[in-house]
Amino acid sequence: MTAQVRIFIAEDHTLLREGLKALIKTNPDWDVVGEAADGVETLERLDPDAVDLLLIDLTMPRLTGVRVIKEVKDNFPTMRILVLTGHSDEEFVYAALKAGADGYVVKDSTNEDLAAAVRNVMKGNGYLSPTVSMDVIRGYIDGKTSPDQPQSKIDALTGREREVLALVVEGHPNAKIAELLYISIKTVEKHKTNIMRKLKVANQSELRTLVGDAPLP
Structure with a gap:
């Protein structure tokens, strides 16, 4: 039997956080083991021995998601991090990936997209929402930006x-x-x-x- 993926949710909006918890509970392979409403609280509560996947928004109080991602990856490089955010602009995507995020999903994605993202990230692969993938590819083709130039x-x-x-x-x-x-x-x-x-x-x-x-x- 495959072990459950232990997920920590970092999301400042209570309704969205509760909705994510309810969604995760419908999947027997996932388990919510912690949650936080801002960036500082995330770093204080995150236990690398009890969490497999950090599911995090980018826009949060006290400390941004990008800075939390970098801090977590610097200290716990094996922890998998999946961004779940409303920002689809490639600048946000590049900033998150440069900080160390393993995947990026926008909030208007389907439940199937989120499930695919979790599966891919936990296998050690990267994942980008279909809605942002084309923007990123166009950025490369146009030569406007690259992951090494997130700003x-x-x-x-x-x-x-x-x-x-x-x-x-x-x-x-x-x-x-x-x-x-x-x-x-x-x-x-x-x-x-x-x-x-x-x-x-x-x-x-x-x-x-x-x-x-x-x-x-």
């Missing part, structure tokens, strides 16, 4: 925008950024609006997820 869109930012972005990622409020850069709060807000437009993200949480812990030139 390619940042090249479109001005020097000042990169400075503002670095301070945003560090968690500084607008007033502190204005003070550090000797500019007005209104100017900070304008830069942030331009940054989010260029990087195609909706809020600061997504900015932190996209950038992760990558250096900003």
Whole structure:
């Protein structure tokens, strides 16, 4: 008899987390052995001796999924990690894979896609949702980006925008950024609006997820 896959769920939305637990319980080969609602809590609760697979979102409070993935892989390289997120943009895919994720599934995938992802990842293979695979392939063909260049869109930012972005990622409020850069709060807000437009993200949480812990030139 095949041993159950012991799964730890890292997801900040309670309803989604409960839904995943209910779904996993329908598969006799899977078992939920732990859960967390933010990145810091994930690292505190994750037991590498009791978990086979970390199922993780990218956009989470306190510590982004990308940074959690990197931390887990640095300390527990044999643990399998499957991203389950709403982000299908290839920049997020590359950031997650570069951090060490073994698979990437978007939340609008079918239950069959998730099951296939878990099976492949636990066999030591990689997995990308069909909905993101074509975007990644197009990226290679077009030469726009590669897994070694997960922050390619940042090249479109001005020097000042990169400075503002670095301070945003560090968690500084607008007033502190204005003070550090000797500019007005209104100017900070304008830069942030331009940054989010260029990087195609909706809020600061997504900015932190996209950038992760990558250096900003």
